Amino acid sequence: MTSSFKRLVLASASAAALFSVSHAFAQSTLTVESWRNDDLQIWNEKIIPAFNKVHPEIKVVFQPTAPTEYNAALNSKLDAGTAGDIIACRPFDASLQLFQKGLLASVNDIPGIDKFSPVAKAGWSTDDGKTTFCVPVASVIHGFIYNKEAFDKVGIKPPATEDEFFADLDKLKADGTYTPMDLGTKDQWEAATMGYQNIGPNYWHGEEGRLALISGKEKLTDPQWVEPYKVLARWATYLGDGYKAQAYPDSQNLFSLGRAAIYPAGSWDIAQFNSQAQFKMGAFPPPVKKVGDTCYISDHVDIALGINAKSKNQDAAKTFLTWVASSEFASIYSNALPGFFSLQPGKVDLTDDLAKEFVSWRSTCKSTIRSTYQILSRGTPNLENETWNVSANVVNGTETPDDAAKKLQAGLDSWYKPAK
Structure with missing residues (x-):
């Protein structure tokens, strides 16, 4: 086999592999479960389009439930195997119990999770702090x-x-x-x-x-x-x-x-x-x-996003949460929802004056x-x-x-x- 022919074969194989990965993602639709039903417009008009600019091959559907019904509805869906791929996580015990039941996956391997402080991760980590099961999104x-x-x-x-x-x-x-x-x-x-x-x-x-x-x-x-x-x-x-x-x-x-x-x-x-x-x-x-x-x-830690441990779209879900851990997501979320502040340590430029006043206290207070x-x-x-x-x-x-x-x-x- 000539060297030029080998190169042609390798190139064809690489292209096929890339097409296979892209095709696999194209067949995936990530559904996001959340209690923030007032955020539907923000997700559809700002968050999802921004993610799709980076990852057009992954479709995301935001599927909220009324806040007072969310915990019961989510538990029922998880038990029945019908819950979405991405789970909005309330802080502390409600989400910890889901992790302990094997219903939420560890996010210790998500790129960027190490940037968050122990206080930021406290709401979605085991009592010993060794395992984090949701990527922190925002605090109040x-x-x-x-x-x-x-x-x-x-x-x-x-x-x-x-x-x-x-x-x-x-x-x-x-x-x-x-x-x-x-x-x-x-x-x-x-x-x-x-x-x-x-x-x-x-x-x-x-x-x-x-x-x-x-x-x-x-x-x-x-x-x-x-x-x-x-x-x-x-x-x-x-x-x-x-x-x-x-x-x-x-x-x-x-x-x-x-x-x-x-x-x-x-x-x-x-x-x-x-x-x-x-x-x-x-x-x-x-x-x-x-x-x-x-x-x-x-x-106070308020909301995070985790992965349904039984989701059939684990790779796409990890790709989405890696983006959630990025500064781009932090900026979009914090400005779309003034008063809900990114838990990332990096500075986020806010446009709302009152929100800027609140978040400035992080630099002067503990x-x-x-x-x-x-x-x-x-x-x-x-x-x-x-x-x-x-x-x-x-x-x-x-x-x-x-x-x-x-x-x-x-x-x-x-x-x-x-x-x-």
Whole structure:
């Protein structure tokens, strides 16, 4: 066989192999399961077209389910073998259980997974941190959104310390034009999520305290865990009339109509306020106790994407998740959904001013996640749900901070035995 003929044979074989791979992918359709049904347009108009520019040979279909129905529907589909190839993963136990049942594949071999921090991967890793089963996508950040017109009228600026925070609230209350702070306790979870979990990390020192609680080295009755409740109890005098009957949508409306000055926030509210508020807004992180203290923010893991372990399109699914771990995906996702921030360590250029303010705190404060979410809410009573209840009670004045802490720790002690 001549050398030129050998080259021709090898070239033909390579072309055939490439055609075979391309043809195999062309026969694959990746279906994405998710609870984010409000993201359908974003996936169809931005995310999928961007992926197909790089991988035109792989078809992707976004197939969401209503948030309240997602867990049950997904479990049924996985058990029946009818679930999609890509699974949107809620953080911690719901997804961990799927992995432990062999329904989610490990993503340890996905290129780029090593770039994510341990905190970013915590929501979708085994307790020992050795195996990650979903590629982190985005987090939400807690802080305070404020009405700039209200601040200008009263002559105050965003507070940096706890004392400045309450001084601002006093001035707003004395002025009387605006409800100083916008929070209701009817639904309970806001008092915990936008209250206790928002300001608490500055007292228990973020990950240091959270991990110490899991290990049993700290208790919820320790001063650093009780003090945020003492601060929270002071909020009541600045809330609107009837705040005990105020539900979450009521709080959103009160602020977006320009009637309140400060809104204890989750960054997911940014998009709605941008579309509804007719005034300029700003944001500030949870104030530290005193000047010079290290600041901490709740930068809570929210959503990730994993692979159905029984998918028949494993290679195409891995190709898609490799792209999800890229800076291109991070930029598209973060800008399409202001307030949902990429968990990648690389800088993402955001276009929304309020979102840029929130994410800038990552460079000046230390990130942590909500203290109740990993491991500590697996038993009964459920620590997360109990925290909702006592946080609302503390704001309402029906439970003291010390009694709230004792109740939480007693509930935890009844079923949780830290590994020694």
